[in-house]
Amino acid sequence: MKESFQYSEAELIQKIVEDEIKLYEIVIQRFNSYLYKVGRSYSFNHEDTQDLMQDTYIDAFVNLPKFESRSTFKTWIIKIMLNNCFRKRQRWSSKNIFTTEINEKSTPMFSNNQHIDTNKAVINGELNDVIENALLQIPIDYRMTFILREVNGLNIAETADTLNISETNVKVRLNRAKAMLRKEVEKSYSAEDIFEFNLIHCGAMVENVMTKLKYLNL
Numbered sequence: 001m002k003e004s005f006q007y008s009e010a011e012l013i014q015k016i017v018e019d020e021i022k023l024y025e026i027v028i029q030r031f032n033s034y035l036y037k038v039g040r041s042y043s044f045n046h047e048d049t050q051d052l053m054q055d056t057y058i059d060a061f062v063n064l065p066k067f068e069s070r071s072t073f074k075t076w077i078i079k080i081m082l083n084n085c086f087r088k089r090q091r092w093s094s095k096n097i098f099t100t101e102i103n104e105k106s107t108p109m110f111s112n113n114q115h116i117d118t119n120k121a122v123i124n125g126e127l128n129d130v131i132e133n134a135l136l137q138i139p140i141d142y143r144m145t146f147i148l149r150e151v152n153g154l155n156i157a158e159t160a161d162t163l164n165i166s167e168t169n170v171k172v173r174l175n176r177a178k179a180m181l182r183k184e185v186e187k188s189y190s191a192e193d194i195f196e197f198n199l200i201h202c203g204a205m206v207e208n209v210m211t212k213l214k215y216l217n218l
Contacts, residue, residue, distance in 0.1 A: 009073050017065050021213060027077075028057055028206045034074065034152050035081045041147040042085040043136050050205065052088060056081040057209040075154065075162045082144075082162065138180050145170060146177035 007015065007023075016023050035056055039049030060077050067076055135143055148159045149170065159174075160167045 010069065013064060013067060013073060016061075021210075024057075024061060024213065025206050025210060027060075027073075028209055029202060031074065031077055032202050032205055034078060037147050037151055038078060038081045038144070039085060040132070041135070041143050042089060042140070044085065044088070048088070052081065052084050053205060054209055054212065055084050057205075058212055059084070061213055071161050072158060075158045078148070078152070078154075078162050134181065138177060142173050142177035142180065145173040146181065149174050150178075 007026075012023060012026060016027070032053070035053045036049055039052050040046075044052065056077065059080050063080075067073065135146075138146070145159060145163065148154045148162055149156070154162065156167050156170050159170045163170070165173075
């Protein structure tokens, strides 16, 4: 959509709040990949993740007038997705999320000079099952920190804000997650390959969400 490059984030949100609902398609297109990776990181399958994404987009739209720009819209909508994932997970299990702190120095995991054959990582737009399963074996706190920081590209402050933890805690969790994954991931895969949301699903997500918004009594 041509308008996706025309408006800043603040302008886009304001126009949607002012009833230019069609522009919400841009929001969905911009954040599909981010939300998909969060859902898959919570161990939900493709179908459940898509359902959670739709719920998140609807929740975000309904509460859009309450968005106060204290954080970026990206961290705000990811928080909504995280809350939806957590509630769904709680319904499935009564186990508490595992947490711990490890005092280690955070260092970059992926270097710019790596020579990675992405064809080994992506088959028809989906991550190789071996690497996906390796990530899913990591405790959820470390896994989510890794996904937000290394895969979704949030900075340290945004990651801390999204997870409601300190920036120091982000760094130590990230370093521990990297230690768990380094041997597996650096063999053949890049961060961008992890849990990619195949573009074939993007259009359908936009259509489904926009259709549901038509029937909301706001």
